[in-house]
Amino acid sequence: MTSDDGGLAGYRAGLYVEMERRGAWPEDSPWLRDAFAVLPRDRFAPDRLWRWDGRSYVPIDRAEDRDRWAAELYSGVDAPAVTQLTGGLPSSSLSAPSVVADMLDSLRVEPGHRVWDIGTGQGWTAALSAWRAGPGRVVTTEVDEHLAAFARARLADAGLDVEAAAGDGTGGGVPGGGPVDRLHAAYAVETVPWSWVAAVRPGGRIVHPWGRLGYVALTVADDGAAAHGWVHGLAQFMGDRTGPAQPGTGPAAYAQVRGDAEPETRRALDRDPAGLEDWHLRFALRVAVPEAVLFIEQRADGPAALVHDGDRSWAEIRPGTDGRPLLLQGGPRRLGDELLAAWSQWEDLGRPELYDYGITVTPDSQWAWQGAPDTGPRWPIGSPQPAAR
Structure with missing residues (x-):
């Protein structure tokens, strides 16, 4: 210099x-x-x-x-x-x-x-x-x-x-x-x-x-x-320009998927959406439900989780008026239910950190795993199937 x-x-x-x-x-x-x-x-x-x-x-x-x-x-x-x-x-x-x-x-x-x-x-x-x-x-x-x-x-x-x-x-x-x-x-x-x-x-x-x-x-x-x-x-990078387009992140992308659709299901939850601000949990959800794009929006009454799949399915976990959070969802998939199941699985696994996860690549298949490549739970990459135990 x-x-x-x-x-x-x-x-x-x-x-x-x-x-x-x-x-x-x-x-x-x-x-x-x-x-x-x-x-x-x-x-x-x-x-x-x-x-x-x-x-x-x-x-x-x-x-x-x-x-x-x-x-x-x-x-x-x-x-x-x-x-x-x-x-x-x-x-x-x-x-x-x-x-x-x-x-x-x-x-x-x-x-x-x-x-x-x-x-x-x-x-x-x-x-x-x-x-x-x-x-x-x-x-x-x-x-x-x-x-x-x-x-x-x-x-x-x-x-x-x-x-x-x-x-x-x-x-x-x-x-x-x-x-x-x-x-x-x-x-x-x-x-x-x-x-x-x-x-x-x-x-x-x-x-x-x-x-x-x-x-x-x-x-x-x-x-x-x-x-x-x-x-x-942890980091977020731009996607491969030669591959399929990645769904957008943030509230604008969520609004584009949901549009003006009313919820098809609505129910109260015992889980606080603020828990989704834990990046180790966020990463576990990314592994288990890879199509789901999750964004935390800070509102006057507390954080709300906005989720979409880049297509037609969406979910929202937000504070309720009675103090209990609400799950709203619509579209062909019940993304909220899938995320809640993955959340429970993460807790059953002992709340592992993101560094406890890994990937295996072979000529024919790829999968993510937790704990150990051969004996831990695994998730096929590119598939919404739940983990095989």
Whole structure:
């Protein structure tokens, strides 16, 4: 870096201090501190960022307001920076610094490893991986040709020897051919493409965001016939652009599914919807009822849980006038009943944390499990069936 950093040194320093205060620097990967310092996120940020103002995304241009642009880019350790819109919605971002650090720690990159980074975006995670792995050891794939060109230029400007290719990382292969030692994906998939497992050496690692919530670190089995791994953290990533569209989140998406429909069933509950603010429970529900999108809306009389499946089914758990919560639901599925059953199952399992869950991937099937891959309860991925015990 040069001494002429455009006044960004203070923002960088503030981020690093907050990472330290929060304990967000992984103890097992001290190299990340140096990599973040040498390759700060502003070196990979475009000159226009986007901020939600409560109604729509508005641009923040570096040339017009450098300090506002920098403040948006460095707004917090858990805050992503939106870098691209498509159809008025975010389609690319610089991921939150804490999540980037944690996922790269989970990847366990070592010098000399060959790394396939999928979903290049602006190229920051590929750059950090290259700083660790070494020159010519990282290849990265981006489906958006404009983003691939942008990242290629930023990586070259940083003096890094990284191959940045435009292409489909979900359905395509490793640029230059495989196998690789590590695979890092920066967009969410519900099911892991078997091509990813086949591209990684036995004993290698795959770190990827899983659907709408969480990220997983898989290890490829010694015979290459499967991959297993634990959930490593919470995060929400943009979905695979080449796959099925993911249902929207938030009250607007719920309203779109429900419309003006009146409840088809209504009953009082003994459960407080505030319990759904527990992220460990939220993750368990995500595993057991993967189609359900849950949003907590804070109201004057207390929190309400709004649930939909992106199609026609919806449910609402809200405070009642007599002090007992109410469950309202409609559509072909009884989503509220499914969530309540999964809630009870989570309690029967001893209220496990999200880190007690994992995933197994084989050529023919995939499933989530809790406690142990072979003996714990399991849930088929992509199926609404209840857990097999």
